[in-house]
Amino acid sequence: MTDVIIETHAPLLQARDIVKSFGPVKAVRSISLDVRVGEVLGLVGENGAGKSTLLSLMSGTLAPDSGELMFNGSTTQFDSYRAATESGIFRIFQHQALVPNMTVAENVYLAHEKAFTRFGIISQRRMVQKTQEIFDELSVDLDPTAELDSLKFAERQVVEIVRSLAQARLLGITHPVILHDEPTSALSREQIEFFFDFVRRIKNQAAQVFVSHRLDEIIELCDRMVVLKDGTVVSVQNDPTALTEKEIHSLMVGREAERHTRAARTNDETEPRLELSGFTGEGFSDISLQILPGEVLGVAGVVGSGKSDLGRAVFELGQGATGTLKVNGVEPARQGSRAGIRSSLGYVSNERHRDGIIAGMSVSHNISLPEIGAALGPVIVSGNRETTNADTAIKDLNIKAPGPDTLVGNLSGGNQQKVLLARWITLGSKLLVLDNPTNGVDVGAKAEIYRIIEGLTQQGVSVMLISDDLPEILSMSDRIVVMKDGKVTSTVAVDVTAPPSEVDLVAAMV
Incomplete structure (x- = not known):
């Protein structure tokens, strides 16, 4: 080529x-x-x-x-x-x-199988051959017969691009x-x-x-x-x-980006908001840590380190896990996300479109969802209160939406993230598990989300901040735990006047 x-x-x-x-x-x-x-x-x-x-x-x-x-x-x-x-x-x-349980070649020509069909039978051999030809031309070292799910994420991205080129050629x-x-x-x-x-x-x-x-x-x-x-x-x-x-x-x-530097934790409460001891579940094992009121505990690690699995398990109060989990010194009697909400925990997933917003619902309905989901029985949500809560959130969190009835799907990514934070602020959650809360948002929205988190911690809210963004972890955390292969490899106290370097964190992560 x-x-x-x-x-x-x-x-x-x-x-x-x-x-x-x-x-x-x-x-x-x-x-x-x-x-x-x-x-x-x-x-x-x-x-x-x-x-x-x-x-x-x-x-x-x-x-x-x-x-x-x-x-x-x-x-x-x-x-x-x-x-x-x-x-x-x-x-x-x-x-x-892409379709994970289909082969690479089948994904490359997905929806164009007719070009490889004769007498009602798809020629897999010819499909693989055409895929291999374009792989050779583009110096792509992938097996067209491999199941897509066996590829790394970046390799699957390449398959998507090759698919665009291959299908274009098929169409002349x-x-x-x-x-x-x-x-x-x-x-x-x-x-x-x-x-x-x-x-x-x-x-x-x-x-x-x-x-x-x-x-x-x-x-x-x-x-x-x-x-x-x-x-x-x-x-x-x-x-x-x-x-x-x-x-x-x-x-x-129209202005330079603001660099956020977290103020030192001022809350003097020493009774942990969250305690884990020997906490073990799918993707992590033998985790012991504490989070104090008003503290941001950063959790760093490469993709697959178990940090996201740990965050989800904390929000669900150890459902499916073993070991000890205490909230405010007490082991919860129930587990699961509903029990987590009732224990004043909040959770923002790293997949907001899958586990967060409901795009076809309004801002006000999205904010009130946890209240409905955590109810032990039938619940009646006051429409007036729902609207008032949404109006307050739009104002306090600077959510750019015409009003509480605006569909969340019509908002930008940064404003959708603020709606997710508004859920837990409205409920008065005391411990927030935030998994990559600024993923896919611009620098301006990032700065606003950081200010929101800062304001919450000054009110005594505790935050478990899970992030792939090392500058974010370094600038926002009071302490940082580093995870590798499902275990905590180091815990670092952050001095705001002389924070640890990204090199130090990366060395512990890999």
Whole structure:
């Protein structure tokens, strides 16, 4: 395969004065941009800037209110995602759209089996052969016959990209458009480098758009960068490497990013809010630790270290686990998430779309869900109280929503996270288990979430902060426990004047 980049003067995909509203919410006000073969176009902006809406408009899952899309020089209108893919526009979602119990080759040609069918029988051999051919061309060292579930996450991301190229060729499309929608959010640094290498290798094959909240990734990978703010383009940068992260953030929000430094814990209560001793369950073993009132205990570790399993087990008060768990010095009589809520525990999962929000429900209904779920019997929720609680949360947490009846699915990722925090603040939870609470949110929303956590701890709320973001762990924690292979390998007290280094944490993690 050649590394020569194809230079194209004419854009492959163009957006011209695109406008899209959701009721009173103007998600995209008037956006114009070009996407070209031979480049990776970075798309940045705070949550709510219009990035995801724009990708949805490009990929056929939404129709614009006005404006036009042009593909290969012709005005087009996609009435579905399938129509967009059949024209050559593919979206790589943050949450993979693959079938784990099918082979790699079957996933590459998923929904296009007819091309390999004769007399009603699918030729697996020919499907594997075609997959191997494109793997060889792109220097992909994967087995087309392997079950997808046996691959690493980054390798599955590569399968999704190869699928876009393979299906485009099957449809006679020379150069597809590939829209990368936060594809690195669940990847380790090593996996990100593997993914980036592949994206660079296919630059002469496709026009690519890359969306990420991690500004260092935009600088590293992208050839050009479009900055969005409040649904409009505020800047186009032809050389992202010429800018610092602070300068990009300033373009996004009109100010420099704030660096959060946690104040020293001032709560003088010494009776632990949470005590674990010999705590053992699926994914972790023999965990002993304490969390004091008003303390943030950071939990660090690589993916698969058991930290997320531990957090979920704490919220469920040890359901399915052995060992000792005490809340305020007492072993709970019941276990499970309902019992956890009744014991004043709250939980924000690292998968907000799977275990957190209900997108088709309003802000007010989402906030009141734990109260309903924890009830021992039938419960009647006052509509007036529900609305009042939501109004208070919208104001106190600066949730950008027109009102309490707004569907949560219409909010940006950062505001969805604030709704999840609002649940437990409204209930008066005293111990919060937060698993990557700022994952997939922009730097501005991160700063607001940090301020919320800081304010809660000053009121005596305890926090177990589980995070893959080492700067977050270092800046937010009073103490840090490091996990590896399901066990705690070290516990570090954080001196705000001389915090431990990321190198020290990484050494304990690996």
